[in-house]
Amino acid sequence: MPRPTLRSVANAAGVSTAAVSYAFNRPDRLSAQVRTQILAEARRQGYSGPDAAGRSLRTGRAGAIGVIFTVGLSYAFSDPYVLAMLGGLAEVTERTRTGLVLIPFDLGTAGLDDDARRQSLDAVHRAVIDGAVADGLGDGHPAVRVLADRKIPIVQSAETTAGRCVVTDDRAAGRDIGAHLAGLGHTDVTVVVASPAEPGVPVPDVDEGTLYPYSTLRLTGIREGLGGTARIRVVSGGRNAPESGRVAADLALAGPGRPTAIAADSDVLASGVLDRLRAHRLRPGTDVSVTGFDDAPLAAPAGLTTVRQPMRDKGRLMGRMLLDPAYTETRVVLPTELIVRSTTGPARLPERTS
Amino acid sequence: MPRPTLRSVANAAGVSTAAVSYAFNRPDRLSAQVRTQILAEARRQGYSGPDAAGRSLRTGRAGAIGVIFTVGLSYAFSDPYVLAMLGGLAEVTERTRTGLVLIPFDLGTAGLDDDARRQSLDAVHRAVIDGAVADGLGDGHPAVRVLADRKIPIVQSAETTAGRCVVTDDRAAGRDIGAHLAGLGHTDVTVVVASPAEPGVPVPDVDEGTLYPYSTLRLTGIREGLGGTARIRVVSGGRNAPESGRVAADLALAGPGRPTAIAADSDVLASGVLDRLRAHRLRPGTDVSVTGFDDAPLAAPAGLTTVRQPMRDKGRLMGRMLLDPAYTETRVVLPTELIVRSTTGPARLPERTS
DNA sequence: TCCGTCCCGTTAATCGATTAACAAGACGGT
DNA sequence: ACCGTCTTGTTAATCGATTAACGGGACGGA
Known part of the structure; x- marks a missing residue:
């Protein structure tokens, strides 16, 4: 026996397809009698109700x-x-x-x-x-x-x-971060952003045209908060993951001009940054400042300065x-x-x- | 203008609906010429491709x-x-x-x-x-x-x-837990399970007929591992959440006959149990033993004995x-x-x- | 008796697409 | 000149349902 349909049930029960449809969708449109018959026939055929795709097409609703x-x-x-x-x-x-x-x-x-x-x-x-x-x-x-x-x-x-x-308001939030850092005297900041790449791909100098919209805004805000004279560098280590934060941190810490602060675009990235700082024997908050974003559950235990968003x-x-x-x-x-x-x-x- | 359809594009482009369908689904079936025309007309009408519901119905595939x-x-x-x-x-x-x-x-x-x-x-x-x-x-x-x-x-x-x-093999895993506890001399164990209820609903004496299938198996295994003489009580504090573990722990610890071990059905529940133990000034592993299940990320930091499953x-x-x-x-x-x-x-x- | 209402089931159009089967023409080989 | 093979487009059946509009009968009131 082929798969039962509205029609097969209708035929077997000796009613119109409309009746069967009503039996399932608008019980009040049918007498209890007929409805029971239809439901019985449906059960007999193993018909469990109108097909989802057919219904979706006809009603224009997907649920x-x-x-x-x-x-x-x-x-x-x-x-x-x-x-x-x-x-x-x-x-x-x-x-x-x-x-x-x-x-x-x-x-x-x-x-x-x-x-x-x-x-x-x-x-x-x-x-x-x-x-x-x-x-x-x-x-x-x-x-x-x-x-x-x-x-x-x-x-x-x-x-x-x-x-x-x-x-x-990512830009305002960025400004808060920037101002906070500026207030602490930071003038050399590396910003860590996420990119669509796999984690672990170092990008030492990010093309700001390719950033996610929120990153662009936060970055703009950070610039504003820090004021015009600060040196800002943007790096990425791949998509939003701790591993990317680690890679990005290595990028930031390499070379002579180490930044005094690292602003990560998320707490997840920041957690990776913190990992690497420790590995380099640098104390977060003392040797290098780190900020995150989101105030995810991991932030508080890590003592991470961050921006909370609901x-x-x-x-x-x-x-x-x-x-x-x-x-x-x-x-x-x-x-x-x-x-x-x-x-x-x-x-x-x-x-x-x- | 109504929403564009396969047909509206076909009509306007002067081809059959089949051609339009092919233009989107089987480019090789059409000459580059006609295909380009069709695509152009589609773009003009703002038609972005075959409707998902229609396609789903016709092909019987949902993707x-x-x-x-x-x-x-x-x-x-x-x-x-x-x-x-x-x-x-x-x-x-x-x-x-x-x-x-x-x-x-x-x-x-x-x-x-x-x-x-x-x-x-x-x-x-x-x-x-x-x-x-x-x-x-x-x-x-x-x-x-x-x-x-x-x-x-x-x-x-x-x-x-x-x-x-x-x-x-939940039953074997349960047996491992039971045997481990038995080996440590535990003969009075409270098992904490999840139920479909909201967290925070204490169930001091769970009807074992209503358990999730995996709970039944683990429980059976724990019984087997502990051996016939152990006293076992099954409690629940609601669905799988720390709060439920807390409520269940209070249930377990109340009254005179406090168990020497609490076996939770998940690490999440176990974490709630640990919370309450600490609140009662009971040292996990010393005063009361606790086991979890899953080896979730939270287990290792908590020092939780548990069963790892992939x-x-x-x-x-x-x-x-x-x-x-x-x-x-x-x-x-x-x-x-x-x-x-x-x-x-x-x-x-x-x-x-x- | 007549008519207005309900109740309840049917008719039939429609949602938007896919694809087997077919056919017309082009092309190449002999 | 003839025929097989491609290429490319069309015809038409079909997927499974929903729902406005319709109509026949029962019922109640005047």
Whole structure:
């Protein structure tokens, strides 16, 4: 016997397909009698209800929203920022019984003709979703563009010209960091950012045009906070992971002109930086100051000076924007707070080992 | 202008819908000429490619697999076991460009007539997926049943009679724990399990019929390992969370007959237990022994004796079973290893405070 | 008796795409 | 001149459901 369908049940039960549809979707439209018959026949055939794909096509609703990240999916599950955000988002989707589609995409291939892009963004094209949350991705990002082309409502956690977004004021937060460091006398700062590359790929001199939107903003803020005279260098060790922080730290510490402070774009990166400082017998906060971002769970135990942002709220609000029609806000700015701990202290020039 | 479709593009370009479909899916079937024309017209209309729902229906493929957990979605993102498993799973889905649909379901309502169940399991019905991974859920679980009814290929991480599964030998692992404790002279052990309830709900005497499949097996193993004469009590403080461990620990420590050891069903629960021990001024491993399960990242720093299981591999293998046609294994057993650290030690009877 | 309401089931159009089978023309070889 | 083979585009059936609009019968009130 082939797979049962609405029609096969209808035929066997001697009713129209409409009746079967109603039996499952609008019980009140049918007499109890007929409904029971239909359900019985359905059970007999092993028909468990209307097919998801068929229903999706006909109703134009998927009952699910998509999520895309700056970071590879398999890695996302170890990123505290992403996890907190997803947790908040899930609170909302759970309540509305909405599925969460985690979409993998791979932009390793930089070949950008229309076809290659379609291929690589296949999953973004094929996702059956009613809306999407784009975390950390700007308007220009290919995956965001695909979603926009598909006319799928989208909420971003980065500034957007046309769409809706929930953001933290990364620039102001950067300014707080910069000012804090400036106040401690730091004038030579290395900024550690994440890049889409695998962890462990050292980039001694980052092209600022390729930064994630939030990185650009934080960097700008740090510059502003430090004032015009500070020397600033931007390095990367790959995607947001401790290993990348380690690689970036080695980059920063190599050579003669060691910076007096290292500002990492996330606590995860900062934790890697701290690892390497210790390996180099440099005391964080004394020999070299270090800052992070997020105030992830790992930050407090490490004594890391960082910027707290309400990560879970971010997810929650993005979810509400997408799923709660009553919530019409188009742009929400979340507060941040500089949390000073022990990894920052007065600038101290490296002693010459000559 | 209405939303562009395959047909609207075909009409405007003066070709058949088949041609348009081929233009996007099988470029080689068309002359470069015609293809370019079609793509141009598509771009003009803002048509970004075949609609996902339509395509899904027609091809019978969704390009995504579902995941269901024992635990609520919003909580899943803070469960180290789940995260490791998901990470492994994502490695596989990423490679095959397959989406990951996290399905929320809510069984708070115990009313179980066919309709209420359909309602509550709505998301499981509606998910557009090609297969599913069920973590920790047995054949009898409603959500698993729905998936089975839908004839969706499913891989479980619990024993199954008909389907495929990737499991750890929980019973043997339990035996290891039991034997380890027995070897240290423990004869009075409280087992802490997770239940579907919110954290913080004390259950002083758990009905063993309601346990998750893995808990049942571990418990059986612990009994076997301890030998027939040991006194065993099973308590719960709610779903897998530190708070539940705390509540369960209070339950275990209350009253006169304090156990000499507490065996928790996960490291997360164990961490809560350790919290409370400290609060009661009891030294883990000296006054009371504690064991966990999983060897999650938190275990080593806490000195927790636990059973290591390859969580990430579990996800990876479940993914392969579902997505790699060459992988025909039907049941895989993963190894476990008892990791003895400092939270277990020789049994010591509580001193009477009379 | 007549008519307005309900109740409940049916008719039929439609959602947006894929793909086997076919056919027309081009091409090359003998 | 003839025929097999490619190449390239079309025809048309099909995937599985939803829902506005319709209509026949029962029922109640005047």
